[in-house]
Amino acid sequence: MAGATPLRVLIGKVGLDGHDRGVKLIARALRDAGIEVIYTGLHQTPEQIVASAIQEDVRAIGLSIHSAAHKTLFPRVLELLKAQGAEDIVVFGGGIIPDEDIPILHAQGVRRIFTPGTPMQEIVDFVKGLGQ
Amino acid sequence: MCGLNRQVRETYADLIAKGVQGNQRAVARFLSLVESEDPEAVSTVHSLNRGATWAPVIGITGYPGVGKSTLVNQLIRLYRRQDKKVGVLAIDPSSSRTGGALLGDRIRMQEHATDPGVFIRSMATRGHHGGLAQRTQDVVQALPALGYDIIIIETVGVGQGEIDIVTVANVVVAVLAPGLGDDIQAMKAGLLEIAHIVVVNKKDLKGADTALRYLKEWVPCVIPTQALTGEGVEEVASAIAARVVRPQPAGTVAHSG
Ligand SMILES: Nc1nc2c(ncn2[C@@H]2O[C@H](COP(=O)(O)OP(=O)(O)OP(=O)(O)O)[C@@H](O)[C@H]2O)c(=O)[nH]1
Numbered sequence: 001m002a003g004a005t006p007l008r009v010l011i012g013k014v015g016l017d018g019h020d021r022g023v024k025l026i027a028r029a030l031r032d033a034g035i036e037v038i039y040t041g042l043h044q045t046p047e048q049i050v051a052s053a054i055q056e057d058v059r060a061i062g063l064s065i066h067s068a069a070h071k072t073l074f075p076r077v078l079e080l081l082k083a084q085g086a087e088d089i090v091v092f093g094g095g096i097i098p099d100e101d102i103p104i105l106h107a108q109g110v111r112r113i114f115t116p117g118t119p120m121q122e123i124v125d126f127v128k129g130l131g132q
Numbered sequence: 133m134c135g136l137n138r139q140v141r142e143t144y145a146d147l148i149a150k151g152v153q154g155n156q157r158a159v160a161r162f163l164s165l166v167e168s169e170d171p172e173a174v175s176t177v178h179s180l181n182r183g184a185t186w187a188p189v190i191g192i193t194g195y196p197g198v199g200k201s202t203l204v205n206q207l208i209r210l211y212r213r214q215d216k217k218v219g220v221l222a223i224d225p226s227s228s229r230t231g232g233a234l235l236g237d238r239i240r241m242q243e244h245a246t247d248p249g250v251f252i253r254s255m256a257t258r259g260h261h262g263g264l265a266q267r268t269q270d271v272v273q274a275l276p277a278l279g280y281d282i283i284i285i286e287t288v289g290v291g292q293g294e295i296d297i298v299t300v301a302n303v304v305v306a307v308l309a310p311g312l313g314d315d316i317q318a319m320k321a322g323l324l325e326i327a328h329i330v331v332v333n334k335k336d337l338k339g340a341d342t343a344l345r346y347l348k349e350w351v352p353c354v355i356p357t358q359a360l361t362g363e364g365v366e367e368v369a370s371a372i373a374a375r376v377v378r379p380q381p382a383g384t385v386a387h388s389g
């Protein structure tokens with residue numbers, strides 16, 4: 001399989017809430033779509049997420065955020081990536097994020113936000129699209 | 133396009149130099165090139181002076197869920213207290229159907245994620261059999277040259293076919309946990325045969341004593357641990373240290389003992 005390096009993506013959960021069912025479902029769906037998924041588990045800090053993404057040399061970081069802290073956590077992740085010269089790593093996310101905040105996050109550099117109820121296939125297609 | 137070409141040619145030496153200076157992105161990029169079988173990256177690894185940059189390679193293997201990653205996490209803690217830089221490769225199988233993989237070993241090691249002296253890399257087997265990833269050997273050779281003092285490989289050992297770890301590691305630690313039942317019979321011909329050190333983890337659980345007593349009849353070095361609390365981990369590290377002998381340069385006499 002020389003040359004055909006599979007797409008690598010880090011999936012993690014930042015913030016305090018301890019539900020990982022949704023994020024695990026996404027991780028499995030991405031694996032089933034042929035992606036190498038690095039799963040970091042719950043309660044990650046932006047620092048841990050970015051250091052892990054760099055060590056794992058991933059194409060993208062998918063963050064699940066259900067605490068209202070998305071307004072600070074996403075920018076922090078983007079800022080840390082930039083500080084390491086790693087702003088080419090795509091950041092996307094999901095969670096209960098108010099509609100009015102989504103354009104703000106996009107403007108800050110978050111590539112895509114998936115709100116609850118998004119069909120899994122849409123997320124898979126988005127991530128696979130990053131490999132092209 | 134000459135500019136681009138030059139940039140590509142400079143990349144390998146640059147990445148290694150930056151990696152040695154502690155730039156983890158450079159380390160990660162270089163490992164990806166090696167992993168994807170980039171011929172120049174691989175030949176760069178082969179030409180690195182192994183004698184000058186030798187580091188012990190510790191293989192941790194065992195059935196799913198026995199506590200390998202938790203034990204690795206504790207070993208990292210211990211080696212960091214000794215101020216050693218630790219490189220970890222955590223290997224999990226790729227799906228043979230889709231080529232995808234779910235790599236979750238780092239979950240148990242995330243307390244070290246932001247430590248600049250620790251580099252953790254998850255690797256999928258990418259169709260390779262034998263329990264290791266396709267380019268594990270090359271990646272393992274690259275890490276000492278990138279400044280890492282100790283290399284730990286975690287791999288799932290499920291049977292006789294999954295024992296490539298002996299060819300890459302200087303010392304193989306097989307981790308077991310109570311509740312494996314009659315699998316011990318199968319292990320005698322596989323894991324137990326190749327292991328230098330056998331760890332019975334989850335010693336807090338029922339059945340650990342029985343497993344320990346039984347195993348002591350079969351293998352010389354059995355250590356009970358409770359990886360969650362760190363109990364027994366120093367004994368494991370001592371047993372590892374006793375096994376690992378730095379290869380002597382030609383012409384000198386190796387000391388034993
Ligand atoms: N009771 C008990 N549980 C433990 C101990 N060590 C680890 N565990 C638990 O065992 C489970 C599996 O631990 P891991 O470290 O992920 O095991 P692993 O062998 O790396 O698992 P795979 O990589 O999936 O094969 C986790 O829930 C740990 O918390 C221990 O000493 N005692």
Ligand SMILES: [Mg+2]
Binds near residue numbers: 202286
């Ligand atoms: Mg593990």
